[in-house]
Amino acid sequence: MKNDNLLILLTNDDGIHAPGLFALYQEIKKLGKVLIVAPDSERSAVGHAITLSQPLRVWPWPPANRAAHPIPPKSTNFTDTDDGVWGYAVSGTPADCVKIAYWALLQERKPDLLISGINHGSNTGLNVIYSGTVSAATEGTILNIPSFAISLTTYEEADFSFAAKFARKLATVILQNGLPVGTYLNVNVPAVPENQIRGIAITRQGQAVYREKFEQRKDPQNKTYYWLTGYKINLENDGPDTDDYAILNNMISITPVHYDLTNYQFLDKLKQWKLKLE
Amino acid sequence: MKNDNLLILLTNDDGIHAPGLFALYQEIKKLGKVLIVAPDSERSAVGHAITLSQPLRVWPWPPANRAAHPIPPKSTNFTDTDDGVWGYAVSGTPADCVKIAYWALLQERKPDLLISGINHGSNTGLNVIYSGTVSAATEGTILNIPSFAISLTTYEEADFSFAAKFARKLATVILQNGLPVGTYLNVNVPAVPENQIRGIAITRQGQAVYREKFEQRKDPQNKTYYWLTGYKINLENDGPDTDDYAILNNMISITPVHYDLTNYQFLDKLKQWKLKLE
Numbered sequence: 001m002k003n004d005n006l007l008i009l010l011t012n013d014d015g016i017h018a019p020g021l022f023a024l025y026q027e028i029k030k031l032g033k034v035l036i037v038a039p040d041s042e043r044s045a046v047g048h049a050i051t052l053s054q055p056l057r058v059w060p061w062p063p064a065n066r067a068a069h070p071i072p073p074k075s076t077n078f079t080d081t082d083d084g085v086w087g088y089a090v091s092g093t094p095a096d097c098v099k100i101a102y103w104a105l106l107q108e109r110k111p112d113l114l115i116s117g118i119n120h121g122s123n124t125g126l127n128v129i130y131s132g133t134v135s136a137a138t139e140g141t142i143l144n145i146p147s148f149a150i151s152l153t154t155y156e157e158a159d160f161s162f163a164a165k166f167a168r169k170l171a172t173v174i175l176q177n178g179l180p181v182g183t184y185l186n187v188n189v190p191a192v193p194e195n196q197i198r199g200i201a202i203t204r205q206g207q208a209v210y211r212e213k214f215e216q217r218k219d220p221q222n223k224t225y226y227w228l229t230g231y232k233i234n235l236e237n238d239g240p241d242t243d244d245y246a247i248l249n250n251m252i253s254i255t256p257v258h259y260d261l262t263n264y265q266f267l268d269k270l271k272q273w274k275l276k277l278e
Numbered sequence: 279m280k281n282d283n284l285l286i287l288l289t290n291d292d293g294i295h296a297p298g299l300f301a302l303y304q305e306i307k308k309l310g311k312v313l314i315v316a317p318d319s320e321r322s323a324v325g326h327a328i329t330l331s332q333p334l335r336v337w338p339w340p341p342a343n344r345a346a347h348p349i350p351p352k353s354t355n356f357t358d359t360d361d362g363v364w365g366y367a368v369s370g371t372p373a374d375c376v377k378i379a380y381w382a383l384l385q386e387r388k389p390d391l392l393i394s395g396i397n398h399g400s401n402t403g404l405n406v407i408y409s410g411t412v413s414a415a416t417e418g419t420i421l422n423i424p425s426f427a428i429s430l431t432t433y434e435e436a437d438f439s440f441a442a443k444f445a446r447k448l449a450t451v452i453l454q455n456g457l458p459v460g461t462y463l464n465v466n467v468p469a470v471p472e473n474q475i476r477g478i479a480i481t482r483q484g485q486a487v488y489r490e491k492f493e494q495r496k497d498p499q500n501k502t503y504y505w506l507t508g509y510k511i512n513l514e515n516d517g518p519d520t521d522d523y524a525i526l527n528n529m530i531s532i533t534p535v536h537y538d539l540t541n542y543q544f545l546d547k548l549k550q551w552k553l554k555l556e
Contacts, residue, residue: 046324047324047325047327047413048326049408051323051506052322053322055497055505056503056505057504096506099506128539130327166555173553177551183544186539199555202549204545207460214377214378214382216382224336224349224350226378228329228330228334254548255540256540256544257539257541258544261406261535262483263458263461263536266461267534275478275480276478277444
């Protein structure tokens with residue numbers, strides 16, 4: 001089943017040490033060669049940030065790989081090491097990781113697939129626009145690499161093994177079918193035992209909004225600071241075809257997404273405003 | 279022309295000290311009351327980041343306002359001060375600024391309009407997904423505030439006065455017409471003398487991609503670091519209805535955008551993949 005001609009790039013926003021990434025790696029390495037390029041520490045809710053104002057640092061990972069895998073790499077013919085994982089940690093965001101993997105580390109050798117995750121926590125509804133996990137898949141798609149993001153919908157201690165197996169299955173299907181130009185998949189897996197998962201739903205991005213609050217506190221110097229908290233409201237009114245609804249009903253959610261933000265429906269109406277310079 | 283019942287929220291990603299924001303303020307205060315809540319320093323290319331892992335700090339701005347404007351504010355009945363500007367600097371991203379303005383500083387009094395800018399540099403094409411300027415308008419739209427982002431398309435020293443006047447005109451039209459739920463405007467103004475601007479184009483988000491490069495350098499300790507550079511390619515093939523094309527032709531570009539990333543066209547095809555759990 002393993003095809004050494006395949007190169008699959010993995011990244012995430014929880015950082016290169018995250019158990020969700022390692023679980024993903026354990027399954028995906030059954031398909032082909034795997035290169036991990038991920039942030040050196042957690043970068044959650046970074047949105048689609050890229051690092052322009054600071055230089056990026058890159059380290060072989062795990063550090064024992066250093067001698068075998070110099071920076072920059074001498075070749076792009078990556079092979080797994082005996083200790084299991086082959087990769088680089090980057091002092092940047094998930095989007096930075098994909099860019100530097102493609103343009104610098106892989107010297108423009110295009111991976112056959114990019115998978116971002118497995119995120120520890122859901123990326124459904126409005127969360128999608130804040131998600132570093134999804135932004136990495138966006139970046140892969142911009143580079144014309146078939147890409148998907150995958151998240152396990154819990155912030156508690158979690159078992160990533162079922163989600164990882166599903167990622168491998170989905171990877172196989174995408175490698176067969178391809179994805180349309182500019183389109184990628186955002187996958188969320190319910191954090192329930194495998195025998196409680198009721199199926200797979202193809203969904204739209206939910207639009208339920210947050211009720212937010214900034215907790216106001218005093219620091220030890222008696223100065224005020226704020227901390228953001230919040231929860232989604234009106235989830236039940238947002239429709240049974242959404243990602244959030246699927247997860248609530250123990251279904252795996254797969255949403256096809258793209259990065260063309262144009263509202264084409266409103267575009268013609270806006271022309272009728274007949275805006276003038278004078 | 280000034281209506282003291284109107285409350286207009288201004289923010290940006292260049293930081294509260296930026297001349298583009300001040301130019302915008304000078305024009306918008308002619309329409310109504312203005313509250314500025316902006317990052318305390320530059321936050322460019324932060325995408326739609328929000329700050330979850332750190333507390334946020336808020337300071338009255340300019341600092342001379344401190345006595346008159348405590349934190350949190352005693353009332354949401356904001357009035358301009360004699361020194362011209364009334365606002366808060368926030369130790370966060372543009373999206374943080376909008377959230378904290380609405381949920382904490384304004385105590386959920388909804389502004390009638392949100393304007394993000396005037397950004398020093400273009401936010402066209404793929405840049406839109408990396409843009410902190412645009413993310414603030416996204417955040418306003420999520421809060422159901424009519425919102426637009428506005429950018430001047432140069433990184434050189436620039437005169438923001440024409441773009442600011444145009445922002446005031448557009449603000450007036452939006453206050454009259456409203457915007458559809460979930461939709462906002464991304465405006466780019468060419469950085470040319472006013473008499474060379476040829477009109478207003480209603481556009482779609484361009485899809486021209488970047489040719490990127492990571493410059494590899496050595497630091498004083500002889501360690502490698504990378505710095506991202508790049509430029510757009512294939513601009514000319516991307517179509518005359520794009521934001522980038524409008525700017526190249528000295529037209530003001532207005533793109534209606536939304537934050538529903540679902541690719542509805544591919545959704546039905548994806549259902550035909552008939553993905554199964556087993």
